[in-house]
Amino acid sequence: MSTPPVIAAIVPCYNEEVAVGKVVADLRAAVPEMTIYVYDNNSSDRTAEVAAAAGAIVRREERKGKGNVVRRAFADIEADIYVMIDGDDTYDAAALPEMIRTLREGPYDHVLGVRTQPEGVQSAYRSGHELGNKGFNWLVGGIFGDDVSDMLSGYRVMSRRFVKSFPAASREFEIETELTVHVMSLRVPQAEVPVGFKDRPEGSESKLRTYHDGFRILNLVAQLIRHERPLFFYGILGSLLLLIALIIGVPVVVEFFQTGLVPRFPTAILAVALGVMGALAWAVGLVLDGVLKARRESSRLNYLLHRPPA
Structure with a gap:
């Protein structure tokens, strides 16, 4: 009998005490055997306490930025399957078993959660974020010769061999772009799975700055073109x-x-x-x-x- 895979979830958090408890509970309900790591990125609220009370293993990354969290987590955590999901309770954790099943049965090395919403529901995207995401999908897909539907999604399932071959050079929200380009440049087998996407819970604020982070991502794309093409x-x-x-x-x-x-x-x-x-x-x-x-x-x-x- 084969040994069940070790599955680890990485949840980057900064001031998410309103949402992180539900995220941990939903992940636990979706995949009970999974180990959940919440990385507190210098929060000034009770994020770490709430996450620990919900049953997560809480670790701290003092260097600000999501990219720094992912870099640290990928180096420290040993698992067969890695899940990355934001701690703001905007992604549907119930889609995770399907994403993991897709990864294992493919077998794939990277499964991207593509954000979708039911018809008639007002978009949880800011208009600028949605337009920018589509533009980056077109730009990166065209340059690197591979289609991608939602390159800025923070919901992914990855194999060990993908994670351990990923350099993780980005410091902040550009990490999703770097992950996407790594998939394309290494030409690993990948798949996309539609996942639910909703507004943040009341009292939780987005850390994204449309123009500031957009220009950072555009700058990273230019650097990646220079390095990868x-x-x-x-x-x-x-x-x-x-x-x-x-x-x-x-x-x-x-x-x-x-x-x-x-x-x-x-x-x-x-x-x-x-x-x-x-x-x-x-x-x-x-x-x-x-x-x-x-x-x-x-x-x-x-x-x-x-x-x-x-």
Whole structure:
């Protein structure tokens, strides 16, 4: 008889005393055998006390930011299956058994909870968050060549080999974007499961700042493109520089052949400089593309060190 998998839930929390008790209770009801870890991220209220009273194992991460919590939890917790869910009681914990079943039967390494709402129910999204999420889904999916329906969802089920191969470099709410790109770049098997999504309970406030966090995520996407698609990134940059060099340099060359003179000497120097920079950008892209392949091979080998979900 096979040994049942060890399942661990990671619940990042900051000032969620209103919601965290219900989140822990709902998770316990959904998957009774699961160990629930609540990470108190420097809360100033009774979040830790409420979580402990509800039966969770409470740990503290002093560095502010959800990314720091996930980084710490992924390093410290040993399990076969990892669940990540926000502590604000907006996700339907009852969907968790289906997500875990999907992961094990696939077998998949990453199951994303895609937020859905019944028809006629007012959206729990802020309008800016919903629009931004759709835009990031389109942008990241297009660049990395894989479809994703809800890349900013904080509800995920992951295998051990996925978690232990994930570098977790982000500090704050960009962690979901980094997780999504890791799925795409490592090309691990994944699936999506619709999950219920609702408003926060009364007295609980969102920590997201639409524009501030949106720009942070956009900046992370740009950095991930540079790191995960260097030939694409530097190729576009190099091509733009070469195009500008041609546009401003061709008239100078034509005039030289017609008159034997270079009256616009500064323009000629600028065109040459831009051309050299464009060629260098392409060279950097090619070198980093080779480095990327070596890094992905290393990540893949690290991923293969761990057994698949069973």
